[in-house]
Amino acid sequence: MMEAKEIIARRIAKELHDGDVINLGIGLPTMVADFVPSNISVYFQSENGMINLGPTPVEGSEDYDLTNAGGNPVTILKGGAFFDSAMSFSIIRGHHVDLTVLGSLQVDELGNIANWIVPGKLVPGMGGAMDLLVGAKKVFVAMTHTNKGLPKILKRCTLPLTAVGEVDWIFTELAVIQVTKEGLVLKEYHESTTIDEVCKLTEANLIIDPMCKVMEL
Amino acid sequence: MNKMIDDKQFQALLLDGMKIHVGGFMGVGTPEPLMDLIVESKVKDLTIICNDAGYPDVGVGKLIKNNQVKHLIASHIGLNPVAGKLMMEGSMQVTLVPQGTLVEQIRAYGSGLGGVLTKTGLGTIVEDGKDKIIVDGQTYILEKPLGADMALIRGSFVDPFGNVIYRATTRNFNPIMATAAKTVVVWAEKIVDELDKEKIMTPHIFVDYILRG
Secondary structure (H helix, E strand, O other), X not given: OOOHHHHHHHHHHOOOOOOOEEEEOOOHHHHXXXXXXXXXXXXXXXXXXXXXXXXXXXXXXXXXXXXXXXXOEOEEEEEEEXXXXXHHHHHHHOOOOOEEEEOOOEEEOOOOEEOOOEOOOEOOOOOOHHHHHHHOOEEEEEOOOEEOOEXXXXXXXXXXXXXXXXXXXXXXXXEEEEEEOOEEEEEEEOOOOOHHHHHHOOOOOEEXXXXXXXXXX | OOOEEOHHHHHXXXXXXXXXXXXXXXXXXXXXXXXXXXXHHOOOOEEEEOOEOOEOOEOOHHHHHOOOEEEEEEOEOOOOHHHHXXXXXXXXXXXXXXXXXXXXXXXXXXOOOOOEEEOOOOOOHHHOOOOEEEEOOEEEEEEOOOOEEEEEEEEEEEOOOOOEEOOHHHOXXXXXXXXXXXXXXXXXXXXXXXXXXXXXXXXXXXOOEEEEO
C-alpha cells in the first residue's frame, strides 16, 4: 500500500491548474511538487525570495546562495526570478498566490487552523504561515488524519490558532474534506477505509456529500 | 569618503545592549564573518532582529549559543534547538513575529512610515495588546515600525561607494534592513570597481561601512 504522505501528495497534485502560483509548506506539502501532472505548468513560489522554484540540484552542483525556505539548495527554472522578502510577502499577502498547501497539527469545523505552537512543548514559530493563510486565494491543509490515533480534525482547535476561518480543503490519507459555511463536507474517502471509519477518526461533525466517492489517485 | 574598515574597526563599533538587524534566511545571506567577529568581541545583552534563529552554528545561532542575545525578534526558531532551550529556560526573550509582518515593520521604519496595517495574525495571539484599525470596513492590526542601532548585511558584489548586489536567494531581508538602522555595515563577498547601475539593489547612501571578504 502507498504511504500516507504519498496518497496525500498525489491527490492534491490532481487539483492543480495550468498557470497556478503555488507556495508549498515545508515537509509533506513539498512532496506535491513530485506529482504535478505533465500536461500543466505551475509556478512554485518560495517565501525566501523566488518564483519558479525547481528541483533539488544533482550532487556536486549545489549553489549555496540558492536555497528554499528550509535553507536547502534548490534550482530555479527558466522564467524564474529572485526578489527580497518585502516583495515576497507582497506576493503572499497581496493575494497573488493561487494556492498554498500547509501541514497542520489541528483544523476545525470553522476552517480554523493551529500549526505553529504547542505551548510549553514546541515553539517553532509561525514563519510565513500566518501571512500565507490570510493571503493565498486558496488554502489546502495536507496532514495525516490522526496523530497516533487521536483526531486532528476537531470541532474547535485547542492549540493557539495560526489563522481564523482560512482553510478551504483538508486532504488526509483517508479523506478529502471541504470546509463550507454549513460545516465540513466529506467529499471522498480512501479505498482502504469506509465513511463510518472516517467519521470515527474525526472529532468534528462530517456532512456526507451525497456524491461522496472513493478517492482517485 | 572611505567606507572600508577592518575587523578591529568593526568590533570597535559594537556596544553592549545594542539592537542589531541581521540579514539572512536560515543563514543564507547572513554575513557569517561578522557573526564570528561579534562572538570574538564578547559584547552582550544584544537585541537581535533576524528572520530566524539559524542553526546553533550558523548565522545568529552563533550569538545565541554564546549567550550574547538577550532578546531575539524572529519569525521562526524551529531549526535551532539551542534557541528553543534558552527560550524555555527564560534566559533569552523571544518575540515571534509573522515573517511578512516582520519585514514590513522594518521597511516601515526605513521608509519613515508610522507602521503598517495587516490582516496577518487577526484572531490569534499575535494581535494581543495591539491596536486594531478599521479601513473601509476591513479590520487590520497596526504593526509598528522596527528600527535598530545597526544593520549587518551581506553583499555578493559591492563597489567602493557601497552599492550592493545580492545573488540568488541571499537577498531576502538584506536590502530592507539596510534602510532601517543608524549604522549599516555590509560584508562584501566580492569588491568590484564598478557595478551595473541597472542591477544595483541597495544604493550606496544606505551603507556606512564595508568589510572586505
